[in-house]
Amino acid sequence: MKKTLLVSIFLFCIITGSKAQVVGTDVGDIAPEIDLPDLKGNLVALSSLRGSLVLVDFWASWCGPCIKEQPSLLKLHNTYPEKLSIYGVSMDTKKALWTAAIAKGKLPWTNVSDLKYWQSPVVGAYMLQSVPLNFLIDKNGIILAKNIHGQALEDKIKSLLAP
Numbered sequence: 001m002k003k004t005l006l007v008s009i010f011l012f013c014i015i016t017g018s019k020a021q022v023v024g025t026d027v028g029d030i031a032p033e034i035d036l037p038d039l040k041g042n043l044v045a046l047s048s049l050r051g052s053l054v055l056v057d058f059w060a061s062w063c064g065p066c067i068k069e070q071p072s073l074l075k076l077h078n079t080y081p082e083k084l085s086i087y088g089v090s091m092d093t094k095k096a097l098w099t100a101a102i103a104k105g106k107l108p109w110t111n112v113s114d115l116k117y118w119q120s121p122v123v124g125a126y127m128l129q130s131v132p133l134n135f136l137i138d139k140n141g142i143i144l145a146k147n148i149h150g151q152a153l154e155d156k157i158k159s160l161l162a163p
Contacts, residue, residue: 061101
């Protein structure tokens, strides 16, 4: 009887102590799905980029720090074109401003928006409170880092993609 009780307690501790992988926004979680229209109106799912490292970048044309960060993102995109995908999620509400910012910044990566700003479903899914905000996601959709910018972002990507 004592053995059975001890084994039961042991198994209970193992089962309840292990953290199952969940969809969420913490490092180690599975990134929530995003499926928004691109500039041409075609829906592009975040999951369609699985198989490579993905940077989900929440930004807006009116966000100074977001625009300031774009040249370093362009550098990363050009350095790792086959290994890194960038999925830009605009928080703009006016398509003309969004498209102009993409053209001015010469942003060649996937850019999506539903032009709903804070009413967008991604706001709740990613607990978005301000921009810029980003999530670095592995080839399986697992969040590796969040809200990492500048040299720290470059170093992290370089370490993950080093041969």
